[in-house]
Amino acid sequence: MIIGNKLKAIRTTRNLSLDEVSKLTGVSKGMLGQIERGQSNPTVSTLWKIATGLKVSFSLFTYENQEELKIICQNNIAPILENNDKMKLYPIFPFNANNGFEIFTIELEPSCNHMSPPHNKGVEEYIIVTDGEIEVSIAEKSFTLKKGNSIKFMADKPHTYRNLTSTKSTFQNIILYFK
Template identity: 60%
Template sequence: MKDFNQIIGNNLQHIRKQKNMSLDRAAELTGVSKGMLAQIEKGASNPTVSTLWKIATGLNVSFSYFMEEEEKEIEHIALKDIKPIIESDGKMQVYPLFPYDQSRRFEVFTIDLEAGWNHISEPHNEGTEEYIIVTEGEMEVSIGDSAYKLSAGDAIRYLADKPHCYRNVTEVMVRFQHIIFYFK
């Protein structure tokens, strides 16, 4: 099983050093405490989705930059072998299938959202697009002031530079594929 905590920590330390940035400066830019950043770099902390988004936005890198590994010619992914990033005490689990790749400019996740739960996402950088394909259950996606109901087999694409929310309004878990495309 991949140890994403260690991968995340190594990549955070790499980008911080590449930018010649102290932990203090990284904390200032991201809004994440110096102590938490140090724990993440050591692989001793399992950061939440929200924390990773703060760090990614503050350091101006993609969300899945932190999960990147050396590229292989063929990569077969088994969901059962991925340790998810957990948010809200397990109510949301994010499985990074294909982390961000600079040449491809997109990343792919499987997300499980428990019954009655939602996740509010802050606006991403201008030009960022999100694609959602529901594979199990039903959900609602709110983008700005509009809401869209999606069932298994349904999909939606939208510009993610405004607040958006993934909401499970049912009594069973919803699973969806989440693709984020970075224009710039």
């Protein structure tokens, strides 16, 4: 329900109709209404479309408050699921406007292929593989990253994360919105 409440608050604050939000995000008016009413949980791709279209951070939709000190236990975080539950995204450190970044742990099951739409211009992504091996494709180039490998890229191009192995792969995803 956090996601729906945040979406409605943004829409109301900006005095936008569901039709206008639909045009900005590419998400249907019906789906937006279901999300606002708590009748549907958006997929990762849908939530990215909404965040990008409204020019807000992804994790704005997944956190409730900011604290001065907080210890995070991933087991206590309900993941956002995608690709028939083959991708689990854990919002570890949600977006903080003062810092301009957010951090996720992402788990990809074998054969998971997640396509991420381009983010807004100037957004950077940092990937740190902590377990297994993934392939990251950015525009037309692909890179194989194993445990201990990292990559930084401008995320305003289509990019894909793939697990081509037979075991689960895990990586940290840091998204920097501004400097």
